[in-house]
Amino acid sequence: MGARSVLSPLPPELLGLARAQLTRLPEFAAELAELLSEHEEFYRRVNATAPAELRKVCEVNLRHAFSALIDGSEINLDGVRKTGRAQAEQGIPLPAVLRAFRLAGTFIYETLMTTMTPGLLLPVSNTVWRVIDCYSDAIADAYRDLGTDAARRAEQTRLALIDGLLAGRTEQSDVDEAAEVLGLPGTGRFVVLFGDRVAEVIGWRAVWRSTSDAEVGIVALERGTDLDGLRRALGALPHSVGMSTPVAGLRHLPAALREARIARRCLAPGDIGVAVFGDRPLTALVAGAGELAEELARTVLGDLLALPPQEQDVLLKTLRTWYEVGGSARTAAERLFVHPNTVRYRVRRVQELTGRDLGDPRGAAELYAAVEAVRLNPQY
DSSP states (O other), X not given: OOSEEEOOOOOHHHHHHHHHHHTTHHHHHHHXXXXXXXXXXXXXXXXXXOHHHHHHHHHHHHHHHHHHHHHTOEEEOHHHHHHHHHHHHTTOOHHHHHHHHHHHHHHHHHHHHTTOOGGGHHHHHHHHHHHHHHHHHHHHHHHHHHHHHHHHHHHHHHHHHHHHHXXXXXXXXXXXXXXXXXXXXSSSEEEEEEESOOTTOOSSOEEEEEOSSOEEEEEEEOSTTHHHHHHHHHHTSSOEEEXXXXXXXXXXXXXXXXXXXXXXXXXXXXXXXXXXXXXXHXXXXXXXXXXXXXXXXXXXXXXXXXXOHHHHHXXXXXXXXXXXXXXXXXXXXXXXXXXHHHHHHHHHHHHXXXXXXXXXXXXXXXXXXXXXXXXXXXXX
16 A cells, blocks of 8 residues: 555534544543553553653554544555554564554544434544554555565575675684574584575575575585485486585685585586586596686697587597596497497597597596586587
């Protein structure tokens, strides 16, 4: 509802009566304060400790209500919203506040009724309850807005705590408090996940943070079997996630985040699954090298990258498969659905184009690193 609502004017014969009530507002406010105290525990406590404050609030709201009745004017709900917000901040339940306004409506109606003729009861009743309904909606809006603001502030606090831990900005003395707010244990082992959010994984305490390039998760490993279980659970999902090695304590999360980022880059574009930092050290080294990896690929693969795309792809796929099966031409041929001699021919062709001998450990390592660099960034 908007901040204002327009009422119809009272019948002329009631205007004088309603205006007369304005002169008795302090008296009515005191009576209303006592009425509220009788029916609501909160107002009873306020009346016992700060009676003048309660009477003042009652008088202000009664004045607004009577003025709206007299003028048939807009009901200014800004003050009501402020009252509602203040009461929400004090922890007063919304139903108690709404009951108080209904009691006030009944009080106004009964005050006017003492001098009204029977024919005026219905129009006055409709007008009074229209005012109370507007007030009630404004109060409910104030409570809802406060709840939204509180939720927003809580989320901002949560994100700031996560950012502080991941960036290493949290002082040791504040780590326990941050952990408590985030619902994480203050000590123990943790891993960081980087990639797609995997809300389907249950059974682990975790918090998530959205960044510009991925979702970052902090997961607590509270049992000895958690690491293997988490890895299996992530591997069964259609997501791409990099996972760090476990770190002892929240203070070491920045290093874990760096590992998780690199681990995620060990998955080629479009790949799904979980990549754990350290599982394939040379691939992790390539993934973390950035521009240097690109330069390495161009230098090592040389003339191979100058071939037509189709021929280039065949040779690179064959070489990757050969590495995956431990250098077995027969097993690679089975995976590629070709003859083993075809695999051997293609491997020799790679060696000729690159000047590297796969029988030489250094040459084999250089080629493997270059092939991984191309796999991770096919645009080379």
